Amino acid sequence: MKSYAARRAALMAQMQAKGGGIAIIPTAPEVMRNRDADYPYRHDSYFYYLSGFTEPEAVIVLVAGKTNQAILFCREKNLEREIWDGYRYGPEAARESFGFDVAHPVAALDTEMPRLMADAPALFYALGSDSKLDAQVQNWLQAVRMQSRAGVAAPSVVHDVHVLLNEMRLIKDADEIAIMKRAAAISAEAHRRAMQISRPGLREYHLEAELLHEFRRNGSQYPAYGSIVATGANACVLHYRASDAEIHDGDLVLIDAGCELDSYASDITRTFPANGKFTGPQQELYEIVLASQAAAVAETRPGKRFMDGHDAAVKVLAQGMLDTGLLDKNKVGSLDDVIEKGAFRQFYMHRTGHWLGMDVHDVGEYREIGATGSEKPWRQLQSGMVLTIEPGIYVRPEAGVPEKYWNIGIRIEDDAVVTENGCELITQDAPKTVAEIESVMKR
Template identity: 85%
Template sequence: MNALMKTYAARRARLIEQMQAKGGGIAIIPTAPEVMRNRDADYPYRHDSYFYYLSGFTEPEAVIVLVAGKNNQSILFCRDKNLEREIWDGYRYGPEAAREAFGFDAAFPIDALHAEMPKLMADAPALFFALGSDAKLDAQVQQWLNAVRMQSRAGVTAPAAMHDVHVLLDEMRLIKDAEEIAVMKRAAAISVEAHRRAMKICRPGLREYHLEAELLHEFRRQGSQFPAYGSIVATGANACVLHYRASDAEIRDGDLVLIDAGCELDGYASDITRTFPANGRFSGPQKALYEIVLASQAAAIAETAPGKRFTDGHDAAVRVLAQGMLDTGLLDRKKVGTLDEVIAQGAYRQFYMHRTGHWLGMDVHDVGEYREASADSGERPWRKLQPGMVLTVEPGIYVRPAEGVPEQFWNIGIRIEDDALVTATGCDIITSDAPKTVADIEALMRQ
């Protein structure tokens, strides 16, 4: 077993330890199903993140079963060898080769799942399963439980408790290990080059999809398997639509272009946003708002360190953004009052309506609680950051035309987003090579 496979085996062992701490039982973790796009064509297959985190196995039609008891076991159910199907669809490991290659204690054909599960569930104290994630599997689990309960006269007991296995895995996935960090840094580096490529090629007269094509080209050219999410390439007023998708709008002279895009590499996401002028030069109003967003991001990054609360960065960014809104006249002091009143009343939300970050990992909006557990019924405090956590830092300003808003700022949308790895002393911005100062952006676009 190579070093990477040992990492997956160690994760399974760690999950089994947590199951033992709750009294033991059996865990069921399926991979994602294949999904039909239209007649005779599937969507590109992407494994389930929880499943991959525990296995490194990328074939569809597979389930991990972990047994925490007197004899701990990790079991893989996967597709059987089928040489005829391999001609059409490509190589399959098959149970025996998969068991050896991925370090499982045992492996069975996926077709044996229905027969084997009642045996494995018999006398298990608890079931560790994400109920509600897959309706088809929920129904199968119910059948298996009923099959075990039918054996009660023979002294066999069914699991008496159920725990959400995702809750345990979320906490494991929240802190990245050295292997994960290395992959995420490489994903970040690929995405940086894609953003640089888009900036350099941008000019008035192109369309949004031209820049999207440059991003996808660079992602794939450097070995990324997928975009981590649907790329946002938004010009002009489209940049004020938070989840805009790259379309066919023409990039015009004087527009800003907002690109929110990142690649996925070996199951891990990156997430970068840059905003830049289509013609290579910021106008006065564009530069004024851009510098505010950039300063707000710097304030948030300064609050991204061990011991800081998850929301500290957001609060710092909001304070800078709100002050900038007052200084530029986006917010009328006579109507909204002082900086503290703007923040308390949420008046800034007219132009900044989202949070400043989210967890990042195998999913672009990665798993993990944002608040700490509370022993009483009181409000749960925001989570403290720890080394190994990865999160985005992404403040913005979005100005839609509205009465009382200076017209020079209308249809300007700006967001600046980087990926921050929390370290022992602060944070490492692993996407920092993507230009983001006014001077650096304009210099790159002159090339």
């Protein structure tokens, strides 16, 4: 509770620095899946970051003025609905349990908000993120403006509250990192289980089932994203979803999957041979990707820029493409030519990482804030940032590409916490070297 209250206080301090005002942060709405059945509910990350409160139909309002105030609007107690849907805190219990100054029924928003917004200099609100709330905000503003003859002023400035929160969320505290380490450990064990169960004749969804079993068995609430389980040529489809393709002897299997634990994501990719033994061409490309990841890891430390790891990985990958003949030196030129012209993108077309946190592609600017010019510099890494490191090679059948590499798709992804002196890979328990993978699968 203290960390949520501290985050609210930190946000209000930033609001005060901009002249004060009212912040409005709603949670996510429930979404119907089909008749009389909703999708599994997942709260809004910004809302949860400031509250720890997981019920739907809730709004946080922060007042930064002469005195600061944190207000929660939530559902009232309703014993009949609790029989059907489960426990509800109600405003008073929620206020006490989650450390708010005041709590009101969510139905009181239309009464309370014009009063709170009166004479507030600014709104801190993510305009356009929720069309229903946008309409409510317009109505509240209109109600305040109608009091202008009585000397009441409506907020005249709107700041995007997400911009402030993104910067806060980008640097993880010790509690957040501890949760992410546990999520990483659960996901690593799931990848190990999938390797051990894999064999020709199974289907992709069989391995997906093993992942989901291990996630839930260890206390994870959800997958952090739709699991990618791709065999053979399917591994060359970057956002492929686990389906019913049969796993054949000689295939590689690419699994990109991670669990969500207590609202924090993990994100791991491993690639392994379905029968437990890499072929020569598979191992050649695999070792190139593994070396490229090591090069990126070496560039992941405070003071380095976000893209330094990507650039290091690209250099290793591009050289490997030249050495194996994936790229014809006579056509593409030297290593510098390959990088300058982007010829490597034929086989490696994505960035080497992204921020990770409450969302699998977490919030935070990738370029320096406040920098000017047409090309802002990439952001410098700081201790407490968490990002993925995930190079790959994807070879589709194509004239001029050695046939022995066709339909090989490889990605190796780990989650890295930037530390004072470098970075810590918190997903290392998922087997990664050729020797580790073959040993685990042999057993």
